[in-house]
Amino acid sequence: METVIANSNFKSEEYFINMGPQHPATHGVLRLLLTIDGEIIKKVEPDLGYIHRSIEKMCERDSYQQIVHLTDRMDYLSANINNEAVCLTVENALQLEIPDRVKVIRTIIGELTRIASHCLWWGVMGMDVGALTTYFYGFRDREMINDIMEETCGARLTMNYNVPGGLMFDIHPNFVKRVKDFVAHFKTKIPEYNRLLTDNIIFQKRTMGVGILTKEDAISYGASGPVGRASGYSCDVRKHHPYSAFDRVSFTECLETEGDTFARYKVRMAELWESLSIIEQLIDNIPEGEHRVATNAVIKLPKGEYYQKVETARGELGVYIISDGVKSPYRMKFRSPGFSNLSLLSHIASGGKIADLVATMATLDLVIPDIDR
Amino acid sequence: MTNEALQLLIKDWAPEAEFTEEGSQYLNVLVKPEHLHDLMEILKFNSETSFDYLFCLTGVDWGQALGVVYHLESTQYRHIIVVKSQTEDRENPRLDSVYDIWATAEFHEREVYDFFGIKFNNHPNMKRIFLTDEWDGFPLRKDYVDEINMVIK
Amino acid sequence: MRVSLGITTNIHNWLFSTMNVTMASLVEMVLIALIYLTVFAVLGLFLVLLERRVAAWFQLRIGPNRVGFQGLLQTMADALKLVSKELTGTTRADMFLYNLAPYFVIISALMALAVIPFSYEFQAFDINIGVFFLIAVSSVGVIGILLAGWSSNNKFAMIGAMRSGVQTISYELSIGLSLLTMILLTGSLQLSEIVEVQKNGWLIVQGHIPAVIAFMIYMIAGTAETNRAPFDMVEAESELGAGFHTEYSGMKFAYFFLAEFINMFLIAAIATTIFFGGWLSPFGITESLPWLGIFWFLLKTFVLVFLMMWFRWTFPRLRVDQLLTLEWKYLLPINLVNIVLMALLVWSDLTIKF
Numbered sequence: 012m013e014t015v016i017a018n019s020n021f022k023s024e025e026y027f028i029n030m031g032p033q034h035p036a037t038h039g040v041l042r043l044l045l046t047i048d049g050e051i052i053k054k055v056e057p058d059l060g061y062i063h064r065s066i067e068k069m070c071e072r073d074s075y076q077q078i079v080h081l082t083d084r085m086d087y088l089s090a091n092i093n094n095e096a097v098c099l100t101v102e103n104a105l106q107l108e109i110p111d112r113v114k115v116i117r118t119i120i121g122e123l124t125r126i127a128s129h130c131l132w133w134g135v136m137g138m139d140v141g142a143l144t145t146y147f148y149g150f151r152d153r154e155m156i157n158d159i160m161e162e163t164c165g166a167r168l169t170m171n172y173n174v175p176g177g178l179m180f181d182i183h184p185n186f187v188k189r190v191k192d193f194v195a196h197f198k199t200k201i202p203e204y205n206r207l208l209t210d211n212i213i214f215q216k217r218t219m220g221v222g223i224l225t226k227e228d229a230i231s232y233g234a235s236g237p238v239g240r241a242s243g244y245s246c247d248v249r250k251h252h253p254y255s256a257f258d259r260v261s262f263t264e265c266l267e268t269e270g271d272t273f274a275r276y277k278v279r280m281a282e283l284w285e286s287l288s289i290i291e292q293l294i295d296n297i298p299e300g301e302h303r304v305a306t307n308a309v310i311k312l313p314k315g316e317y318y319q320k321v322e323t324a325r326g327e328l329g330v331y332i333i334s335d336g337v338k339s340p341y342r343m344k345f346r347s348p349g350f351s352n353l354s355l356l357s358h359i360a361s362g363g364k365i366a367d368l369v370a371t372m373a374t375l376d377l378v379i380p381d382i383d384r
Numbered sequence: 385m386t387n388e389a390l391q392l393l394i395k396d397w398a399p400e401a402e403f404t405e406e407g408s409q410y411l412n413v414l415v416k417p418e419h420l421h422d423l424m425e426i427l428k429f430n431s432e433t434s435f436d437y438l439f440c441l442t443g444v445d446w447g448q449a450l451g452v453v454y455h456l457e458s459t460q461y462r463h464i465i466v467v468k469s470q471t472e473d474r475e476n477p478r479l480d481s482v483y484d485i486w487a488t489a490e491f492h493e494r495e496v497y498d499f500f501g502i503k504f505n506n507h508p509n510m511k512r513i514f515l516t517d518e519w520d521g522f523p524l525r526k527d528y529v530d531e532i533n534m535v536i537k
Numbered sequence: 538m539r540v541s542l543g544i545t546t547n548i549h550n551w552l553f554s555t556m557n558v559t560m561a562s563l564v565e566m567v568l569i570a571l572i573y574l575t576v577f578a579v580l581g582l583f584l585v586l587l588e589r590r591v592a593a594w595f596q597l598r599i600g601p602n603r604v605g606f607q608g609l610l611q612t613m614a615d616a617l618k619l620v621s622k623e624l625t626g627t628t629r630a631d632m633f634l635y636n637l638a639p640y641f642v643i644i645s646a647l648m649a650l651a652v653i654p655f656s657y658e659f660q661a662f663d664i665n666i667g668v669f670f671l672i673a674v675s676s677v678g679v680i681g682i683l684l685a686g687w688s689s690n691n692k693f694a695m696i697g698a699m700r701s702g703v704q705t706i707s708y709e710l711s712i713g714l715s716l717l718t719m720i721l722l723t724g725s726l727q728l729s730e731i732v733e734v735q736k737n738g739w740l741i742v743q744g745h746i747p748a749v750i751a752f753m754i755y756m757i758a759g760t761a762e763t764n765r766a767p768f769d770m771v772e773a774e775s776e777l778g779a780g781f782h783t784e785y786s787g788m789k790f791a792y793f794f795l796a797e798f799i800n801m802f803l804i805a806a807i808a809t810t811i812f813f814g815g816w817l818s819p820f821g822i823t824e825s826l827p828w829l830g831i832f833w834f835l836l837k838t839f840v841l842v843f844l845m846m847w848f849r850w851t852f853p854r855l856r857v858d859q860l861l862t863l864e865w866k867y868l869l870p871i872n873l874v875n876i877v878l879m880a881l882l883v884w885s886d887l888t889i890k891f
Contacts (some may be wrong), residue, residue: 028692036775050857051457052695060514067499068523103409139775140494141854145594207851213767214853228636230459244459251462315407316466318455320439329440329455340525346440346455354491365696366856371778383514 017383025053032061035140036369039351039379041081043368050364063383070343075101075175075310083169085347086381088128089323091160094173099254100319100330101175104312111256112300113177115293118256119190120160120172122286126197127156127325129279129286132376136276137208139373140217145208150202159189172307175310177303190294194287201283209280212258222359222371225270232358233351236326237278238375242270248322261290272367273372283296309338325349325376349381385432385464387411393432398423410455412466420469421480427456427465428485434458435465438486443496446470447528450477450502471502481507499524568662577650577799582612586844587839595850605681621786622787627690629800630784634688634752639785639792641681649674653806654729656816656830667728668720671807672713675762678796682764682771682781685793689784697780701771704761707864708768711758714872718751718879719744719811722888732815736891745889747879752812754868754875757806760845761860763797768860774858805841806834813837841870 013342031042040061066085070078075097082093097119102109134149142283157167164172172179210216224234229242239246247264249257265281267274312334320329326348333342352375360368385393389419393401396474401423402414417422427435444463451470457463471477481504483489494503494513504510512519523529548568552561554802586601586608593600599606626635652667654660664670679702685774686698720726722744725736741748761768772780782793809815814837816830823829855863 027690029697034778060516063514065523080701137853140776141769141773142852143592143766144850148458151597166412208853211853213855213859216859217853217856228487230485233438233441233486246459280702313407316412318440318466327439331442331453331455332442333444342442342444344440344442350491350495351488354488360488364856364858365776366770366773366854 014204022047026349031058037373037379038135038377041379041382043356045365046367047282047365050366052363052365052368055368056311057353057356058381059353061383062380065093066384067343067345070340072339074338075312075340078167080171080338081170081173082345084346084380085384086323086325086349086378088131088167088378089124089325089328091117091124091172092321092323093328094171095121095255096319096321096323096328096330098175100174100317100332101312103319104315104317104332105175105189105306105310106333107176107306108306110176110302110304111298112301113302114256115297116178116182116302118260119293119297120163120170121158121255121289122289123156123193124282125192125324126286129283130156131192132279132324132373133204133208136373137214137370138169140214142208142211142214142216145204148200148204150205152197155193155196159186159193162186163311164188174303176306177301181302182297187294187297194290194294195285197247197287201280204280206299209276215273216372217366218276218374219271221267221363222374223269223271224355224359227356228355229270231239232355233328234355235348235351236322236324236376237265237275237282238326238352238355241266241267241274241278241374243268246322246327248320248327248340252320254319254321257289257295260289262289272370272374279374279376311336311338312340320338320346323348325381326352326379345384347374347381347384349377350384353377354380385461390433390463390465393430394423397426401438405521408466410464410466410509412468414468414470417469417471417479419484420467421485424454424482424485427467433465434460436460436486438482438488438492440493441496443500443502443524443526444470447455447526448472450500450518450525452479452496452502454482477502478505480505496525498522501525506522566803568648569690570590573661574647577647577802578795580802581795581798584802584842585615585794587842588613588798588849591846592850593845594848613763616791619791620658620788624787624789625784626783630690631688634684635784636789638681638685638688639789641684642678642682642796643792643799644801645674645677646796647679648677649803650799650806652728653803655662655733655834657747657827658729659816659831660729663727663729664725665702668726668731668811671803672709672716675800675803676709677703678800681796685785686781689781691784693777693779694781694783697773697777700773701764701781703857704764704768704770704860707861708758708761708868711718711754711864711868711872712762714869714876715751715755715758715806716811718747718872718876719878721883722748727811728815731811732817734812736821739817739840740811740868741812742886743890744879744882747810747875747882750871750875751879752808753814754872756841756844758846758864758868759808761864763800763804763845765797765845766849767799767819767854769849769854770857770860773854775872793842801842801845805838807843809834856883 025046025048028045028047030045031037041201042058044056044058045052066081079094080098082097085093130149130153133183135144137145160170161167163186164170224242226242226244229239229244235246243266245264251265262285265278267278314336315334317332320327328348329346331344332340335341360371390435394413396402398415398419404412435456435458437457437459439457440454444451444453449470449472451468454467456465469479479502481493493507496502498512499522500513540864590600601611604611604614649671651662652670682701683698686694719740722740723731741752764771769770782790818833
């Protein structure tokens with residue numbers, strides 16, 4: 012009998028599981044190597060590069076006007092803010108005086124992009140925790156923004172609306188009215204979002220206390236955007252390093268202290284209201300003026316190094332240009348928010364269940380082309 | 385803290401560091417690879433500088449030398465500094481990892497290794513992050529020969 | 538089959554007059570089985586269509602509306618496509634169990650249908666342990682799911698199957714106990730008799746408070762038993778891809794799919810029979826027209842089916858540990874107390890009867 016007990020070496024065994032590159036929860040071609048004990052995750056190792064397009068290398072060949080178009084393809088949900096980041100860097104380097112009209116329009120469109128991105132995130136977040144209906148609600152409202160963008164610049168996703176020196180075209184005459192309509196419409200829809208998902212007890216149980224990120228870790232891992240702010244880490248670039256028209260609007264930085272998945276969810280929901288408020292402050296007084304200042308056909312940045320950070324829907328996007336005075340940058344680096352936010356996934360998802368990993372990953376709001384650049 | 389005050393402080397900690405503000409909106413500090421880790425540690429943990437946020441880590445091929453550019457920010461004082469370090473050794477470039485100071489460096493250093501071939505000492509997981517392990521050469525180096533036009537068409 | 542509509546009696550008599558008793562009953566059984574199979578395969582397809590239309594309604598879409606009138610033939614077309622598809626599988630799967638698994642699931646679902654009384658004397662198999670038979674047969678299905686997950690040689694499928702095993706075994710308890718609560722009122726396990734008892738008022742009215750509690754527990758456990766959202770951990774597409782049937786294709790996949798919908802119908806049908814008076818009309822308004830029983834039965838069943846679809850398209854999914862907490866820490870104790878409450882109710886004759 013004793014030998015039986017001695018031999019019944021009853022221990023659970025860890026095993027590997029391949030999540031992705033084709034997996035519904037990884038939102039693109041991200042591959043996670045999970046080490047699992049039963050349902051409990053021991054280790055998460057991301058495997059990247061499935062859609063790496065070497066944008067940084069391509070930038071070393073392209074002119075600055077061309078580079079703007081490449082940035083659309085990084086974080087395609089904040090395409091406009093990415094464009095803006097590159098344009099701002101180039102404009103700062105050339106010390107161009109940008110008209111107020113451009114600044115205000117850029118800010119409004121940036122906030123619209125943020126709302127569109129958060130709408131999509133909200134839909135997908137619900138889907139990841141199993142409530143499939145949210146997806147369609149999120150897309151319904153995002154569609155209105157896409158329609159506005161289509162009328163304004165002819166594109167719905169990769170807008171290419173910004174150029175170094177201003178905007179490609181002036182806004183459409185309907186723009187102001189349609190944005191106002193959207194703001195009025197969306198104000199009635201956020202409470203609907205809350206009724207459907209936020210207030211749901213199952214959703215709260217699924218997300219509260221899951222994937223906790225402390226403030227110290229958030230800073231150390233370079234978390235930014237809603238991920239950092241949910242840990243109580245004030246990291247809104249719009250507040251700390253204001254660009255475009257953010258210095259002339261009043262908005263609060265949405266902070267939570269819990270640092271769990273639900274906190275990240277709440278921060279994004281609160282940001283929807285803040286973005287609406289920013290748009291409302293600006294939409295009625297878009298200054299008259301030029302929509303673009305003339306630049307040389309071939310832009311050559313003076314020798315030097317230029318850095319510009321902006322707040323995309325996902326966090327802090329940094330554009331670092333080292334110029335040696337010719338038409339293309341010597342080295343161009345994009346500090347993408349998703350890359351840093353992904354690096355902390357292993358830290359906060361270990362020890363949780365598979366379902367927790369999916370919920371946590373949903374609130375990191377990863378866009379894979381942004382990580383893979 | 386102003387750039388001048390920072391410069392004075394850092395001169396204290398790393399006497400041989402070179403400073404420049406030319407062609408950049410931030411204070412640039414160039415340190416030798418062997419002093420890099422020590423300086424970084426002080427920059428983060430000293431309560432006067434408290435650079436606790438490494439927001440950008442860039443590898444650069446300077447032609448002669450391979451270097452890394454660290455953009456640091458203090459979430460407390462909101463001042464920014466740029467620390468640079470470079471090595472002339474193009475065959476087997478090595479720098480100290482700052483992964484133990486800022487956890488975010490783990491991924492960013494792997495990216496630099498992937499594209500520039502700079503190996504980071506004491507890094508827990510020094511392997512390619514985007515490219516496959518079999519990839520020949522380091523694509524973002526200026527002398528990278530791309531025979532089949534894989535990267536640039 | 539005891540059917541009062543003349544035609545089946547005629548066939549019955551004709552069969553027994555042309556051949557000996559054994560042969561005749563055998564032929565009769567095969568006939569009934571074939572009829573049931575056809576009817577419920579088609580019913581399953583229409584449940585899929587209903588689900589898709591309901592989902593579309595919840596999700597601001599139109600849903601299938603091109604194939605046939607209002608998309609009525611859509612799922613038929615889907616089924617045809619599935620039949621014609623190649624049956625793929627993993628190379629290192631345990632082929633015997635892999636092929637066997639879908640049949641476990643679909644057969645157990647169809648078998649349970651045999652004892653459901655659709656209308657007055659319209660019941661294939663009226664045994665005196667009807668409820669017991671239902672519980673027993675419906676729990677066989679989980680073996681099929683476990684086998685499917687185990688034999689596919691896929692880790693996602695394996696996790697799905699393990700979750701399914703845990704889930705079904707746990708919630709089986711709640712289903713059994715909540716039905717048992719109602720049995721205290723009827724004093725019989727025979728389904729036709731249970732319906733008969735309800736001529737004095739549906740059991741959910743007769744048993745009032747404990748019956749309502751039992752019904753709620755039954756619906757929660759029933760949703761979990763059919764592996765539907767918010768208890769669809771087994772499939773959990775955002776976590777496990779497709780769960781236990783990841784590696785199945787073509788008709789074998791269709792069996793799992795169909796079984797899920799037939800099981801949903803079954804859960805609703807049992808609830809109708811036990812809580813809502815089966816084929817009895819409300820307040821006996823159509824008592825003189827017994828053939829309307831099937832209409833009432835299906836109406837009540839589909840209302841409950843709709844309720845389950847409503848759950849699915851509204852709620853997020855639970856986590857596996859929360860699922861077990863809900864069952865073992867909440868539903869089971871409540872259920873046990875509820876049985877005692879019901880027993881006291883019956884003992885002190887506090888039931889409501891008309």
